[in-house]
Amino acid sequence: MRHILRETLFLVWFLAAWYILALVVSYALYPDYKSDIIDTKESDKTIFQTSERYIIFALPKILSSPKKKIFFIGASNVRDGFRPKELQSVLPEYEVHNLAVSGSNITEMHDVVNILQLLPEDLMKKSVFVIGIWYGSFVDDEKHWGTANSSVITEALRYGLYRLDSGKPKLRVKMDYLSYATVLLRPCLFLQRLITKVYVYGDRLRTFAHNLLRKKRIDFSAVFNPRRPGLDEAYKRVALRRWQDFMGTKNGSFKDEQFEKFLDLSKLVNKSGAMLLIVDMPLPEWHRRGSPYWRNYQKKKNYYINEALKLGNVRYVDLELEIEDKDFRDSVHPQPEVTKQWGILLKTYIYQDEHRSTTL
């Protein structure tokens, strides 16, 4: 027995040494990202690597200054369309955080809002939530996540720092200790980065093998990264087909599920005392014209947005028709040069003195 204990302790002692070494290496390769704001587009520069992990672990950053906050929540078009650094100069009284997660549907946005609810109540009351929606945000959970949780929740539960309480993420540790827990988990986060790299190479290998066997090249970049100047007709066709695959329903139809969740989300923000600005995200004209989802979405959204606006402290802005096609770099994302202009368009809505609801 004495020998077992001695050998186990010896092993534990060495494990501790490896842990310290891994911690040091993680700091050497990925030092703490110096920024007071959370911008998920920058997540790759941090040890967290993904938007989800960045939101979950960097939450205490939001508490670092007493300024009023604006949280941008949505999918990648919100992440790319509203750049915090540009908006900071347009909205100087506010501290702008972009918490958009690529490929989010309303459920995931709801989860992000739930995580933000863990912040102090008084902070919530002086905050603005900007939720960017478009028809792709309303893809139903079964199609998007299958039986799994949203990626934000999956990441939150991964290391055991969060738990689910009636479907809502709650911290297991105090918010003050979250930064320390993050430091402790650095070796694991470092490992996750390495694994992701392996997956990327694995994916390349798989694509290579696939193309080798089938002789038919797969254009994985069809929607998200066209890698070609201008958007020709062939690209547009492929993009529209890919969005149809993404939505998964026939004839451009929608289930009520995500719209109901959208209403819940509006109520949740409203209950916290924060202001909610719903932004209908713009799409290029050819995308709107060619997608049966866009047309059905226009019909369906009105009821729910009107219901949300009845809550008070909720505003709505439709950017859909205000942006020209040339401002898009693909089927949904803006050109980098125009993002500041998008932010200026929002300014008037955020600065309205009276929190007046407007109906559609």
Added chain:
Amino acid sequence: MDFVSVRFVIFMSFAILAFHLCSKKYRAKLIMPLLNAFFILTFVKHPTELWPFALFLVTGFWCIKLMERFPTKKNAALTIGAILTLFIYVKKYAFFSIVPFMRGVYLTIGLSYILFRILHILIDIYGGAIKERFSALTFFNYTCMFLTFIAGPIQRFQEYQAVERNLGEKVPLKREDIRKDLSRIVNGYFKVTLLSPVFLFIFNEFFTRIDSARYEATSFILCVVYTGACFVYTLHLYCNVSGYMDIVVSLGRFLGLQLPENFNKPFLSKSFLEFWSRWHITLSNWFKFYVFNPIVKALIQRRNKAGLIPYYGVIAFFVVFFLVGVWHGSSPAFLIFGLFLGFGMSINKLYEVLLRRRLGKKAYARVCESRWHRALGSGLTYSYFSMGATCIWMDFDKLMWLFRKIGIFGLLGVFLLGGLLAASVIALFSVLICWRDAGYERLYFLGRNLYFRQGYLSLKAFILLLFLVSKSHSVPEFIYKAF
């Protein structure tokens, strides 16, 4: 209780402490049954899930008691028949789907292994190999020992008895042994939680391609993809089951329990016959003792002619490995598995008999030891086994579709391609091992250095812990748990 869980680590720590701190007279009579019972209870959510399992155990015990008192041939047949019938009923074998099986969810984990242990006791009591009387506690400890409960190894009662007697003695553990066992536990977990999932991940890539190939792929592509799937799945299977055995056998030593080994570098086997003496050794031994030997004996009794005796082996191997295959699962796919294994063993035995007769003993041995024969033998053995293992990962309908799609020539192609691939990999692996050993020779001073060894071991353990804490992938279940 999952072996890869914090719960198990706590449970095992408690078990080791209890074993070493408790008075020796309580180890077998109190600590062991309590640990076994607790371990089994962790698999059920409600006590009602336990009763078919308990019924099986009680029936087994009463059959043994009956055999102890009246060890007649009639009683042996009756008790063996009863226990087998109950087993088939409780396990809901699909071949007997006309029988109205029990409904609902209940515990069936470990039942196959318990069956082997009970049958072995019944046969040995009848044969006179076991003479002493059984207590219910000894029976429970033997059939349901928590370390071997899920997936074996199948220890013979005579060996177990010696182990149980030693439980009363002070557990003799040397520091160097503990170091080796700790290292083996880490290696076992490394195989189970890291290597096995990696191979499973790659296998899934192939499997999805096979699935999608239903509609588009040509037979040639399908053969290539199927070869890949077979090759990788066998690696996954090996890492999964041998890793589990590494953990179990080493943990057993911490408690002073000597458990039999179940794997001995099976992929270095030169033939399919040898493979089964290196893969799932305790299962093969069980079948050798209780099925193979009696069949050969019966055939010899029927017609005792020296020239025929080697051919009896061909028949007995077919029967034994048909049963081994069927034992692996309750779906019709396992009938095919059984036929496939039986066919492979018989053909291999026949080849051995005919070649030996033709070349003579010495020349045959020379051929077998030749480098090419060894390489080809190990490659084709791997390939054949991995093709057989398809029955574990593919259901009957899909299996039939695959056979129809690629045909007999396709199967042959997969066998040869897989054999070539396996032979190359095994040869490469052997070269790497030679290089490693040569390197070790040169770096022997490092290998002898305690800190270096501990550093290497702890690095593996550290990587393992990082993966487990990160939950970067789901750890696959122990495959043999389902059998």
